Amino acid sequence: MRSKVERLSRKGQYLGLISMGYVIWFTGISGSGKTTLARRLVEELKKKHGRVELIDGDVVREFFEHDLGYTRQERIANVKRIAFAAMLLAKNGIHVIVANIAPYVEVRDFIRKHLEEYIQIYLNVPLKIAMERDVQGHYTRYRQESEKNIVGVDDPYEAPRNPDLVIDTSNQTEEESVHMILEHLKTHHNII
Secondary structure: OOOEEEEEOOOOOEEEEEEOOOEEEEEOOOOOOHHHHHHHHHHHHHHHHOOEEEEEHHHHHHHOOOOOOOOHHHHHHHHHHHHHHHHHHHHOOOEEEEEOOOOOHHHHHHHHHHOOOEEEEEEOOOHHHHHHHOOOOHHHHHHOOOOOOOEOOOEOOOOOOOOOEEEOOOOOOHHHHHHHHHHHHHHHHOOO
16 A cells, blocks of 8 residues: 655645555666657556656756766765655655666666656666667767766666666567566556
8 A cells, every 4th residue: 555644734734644665776888768668657657546647867957957967976965866856746646757867776776766656667778778778968978088987888887786677779669668568557556
């Protein structure tokens, strides 16, 4: 059964219990399809739940005016920011979809420890395919030696130990991937 939290008015009056929202976190290297599938999932969940928000790691970096770089410690700090925002939304009954690399086991363990209704979806795509997609141009800039600390290339991506769902987006269409996610959420988490 999903966790419930007390809802209080600004004056501290008890307003009842609300169900915690889920935090569904897409992890994987750049070009694995995190943002694409996250946006599609938001569309699908809004049809039934209305209260759904997307947190995209790239948008968070832009909002904070790129105040954090790309060292291991800075990446971890950025992921923790995202996890905190997701937790606040979920505590208010909002389902949160996160598209963020979260490249290290250490930080994903932090997320799982701090978020009650957390679902991790690992988009496992071969680096070669992600480099061909190169949606954001990171891999091209890396080859031109104008960018470094690329997760999966010269900064390790540590594969999740126990993801709730693994999808190889190089072997499935977008539609097939969305269907697989929705079936998982329906069967294992009673969402949908």
